[in-house]
Amino acid sequence: MIQLYIPLNFLGVIYREIKQALADIERMFSLLDQNQEVVDKPGAPALQVQGARIEFRQVGFAYDKRREVIRNLSFDVPAGHTVAVVGHSGAGKSTLSRLLYRFYDVTSGAILIDGQDIREVSQSSLRSSIGIVPQDTVLFNDTIAYNIAYGRPSASREEVEQAARAAHIHDFVLTLPDGYDTRVGERGLKLSGGEKQRVAIARTILKNPSILIFDEATSALDSRSERAIQQELNALSRNRTTLIVAHRLSTIVHAHRILVMGQGELIEQGTHRELLEKNGEYARMWAIQLHSQQEKDTYGNQMA
Numbered sequence: 001m002i003q004l005y006i007p008l009n010f011l012g013v014i015y016r017e018i019k020q021a022l023a024d025i026e027r028m029f030s031l032l033d034q035n036q037e038v039v040d041k042p043g044a045p046a047l048q049v050q051g052a053r054i055e056f057r058q059v060g061f062a063y064d065k066r067r068e069v070i071r072n073l074s075f076d077v078p079a080g081h082t083v084a085v086v087g088h089s090g091a092g093k094s095t096l097s098r099l100l101y102r103f104y105d106v107t108s109g110a111i112l113i114d115g116q117d118i119r120e121v122s123q124s125s126l127r128s129s130i131g132i133v134p135q136d137t138v139l140f141n142d143t144i145a146y147n148i149a150y151g152r153p154s155a156s157r158e159e160v161e162q163a164a165r166a167a168h169i170h171d172f173v174l175t176l177p178d179g180y181d182t183r184v185g186e187r188g189l190k191l192s193g194g195e196k197q198r199v200a201i202a203r204t205i206l207k208n209p210s211i212l213i214f215d216e217a218t219s220a221l222d223s224r225s226e227r228a229i230q231q232e233l234n235a236l237s238r239n240r241t242t243l244i245v246a247h248r249l250s251t252i253v254h255a256h257r258i259l260v261m262g263q264g265e266l267i268e269q270g271t272h273r274e275l276l277e278k279n280g281e282y283a284r285m286w287a288i289q290l291h292s293q294q295e296k297d298t299y300g301n302q303m304a
């Protein structure tokens with residue numbers, strides 16, 4: 001029996017290893033190469049970034065021809081400004097960030113950065129100008145140093161530590177068994193949602209992009225972590241053109257402009273104050289969130 005058990009057990013280990021390796025490769029592809037149809041035009045020049053003004057010009061988009069997800073959407077983000085996109089689940093908010101990163105090409109209209117249509121420039125130059133802090137950061141099965149340096153693989157250990165300090169994750173890393181050489185990811189240490197977001201922020205600090213996309217996590221972090229992450233993001237977005245896909249309105253009160261989306265269309269836009277005065281959809285969403293926050297505070301206090 002034991003003679004049979006050992007090889008079977010061994011096969012099980014190999015199977016798990018292969019499965020994990022495939023999962024990593026799959027993730028790499030989903031990160032780097034989401035859509036084979038997006039290709040560079042022959043001899044496409046590099047994107048020339050000045051202030052990084054973004055313009056969505058009458059953009060339409062469908063993942064599947066039969067269903068348009070974005071319809072005739074126009075807005076601009078002036079150089080260095082922060083624009084937040086809000087709206088109910090499925091309205092098309094994350095799709096906007098995927099289109100800007102050119103995971104997909106628009107079906108109609110155009111997206112321009114400093115006046116250049118993003119389909120006319122090389123993807124590598126476009127993507128090196130954009131940093132994404134996604135909802136759920138993928139950690140590779142490697143060291144924490146590798147995971148941070150992924151933003152700029154040529155970065156020295158000192159630069160990695162500097163970025164980690166700025167993202168307020170350095171002290172945490174020092175508490176890990178092997179510091180920056182601790183293995184993380186599926187087969188290593190599992191990090192919390194907030195810690196993973198900090199790794200993503202450190203990656204982006206190293207990358208130093210002109211444009212920042214922040215896709216806020218749907219699942220809320222605890223309010224202390226959220227406030228801290230918010231401060232780090234505010235610092236990161238200073239002087240960078242920033243697009244925030246927001247789920248919690250409290251995090252975007254200070255955005256230069258807020259776009260409210262409903263079913264692929266822009267239904268309102270303005271500053272937080274302007275939108276509250278309008279007393280429309282945004283004001284309604286704000287009242288609902290305020291109410292649920294008050295309830296949470298009341299019940300939270302009673303529980304404590």
Ligand code: ATP
Pocket residue numbers: 063064069087088089090091092093094095096
């Ligand atoms: P949430 O707040 O839930 O993250 P969202 O506003 O960001 O939602 P999107 O993720 O942009 O919404 O999705 C917009 C619409 O496109 C949804 O109806 C969704 O089902 C659809 N969709 C998203 N990704 C794909 C995909 N890869 N293939 C087909 N349809 C998709």
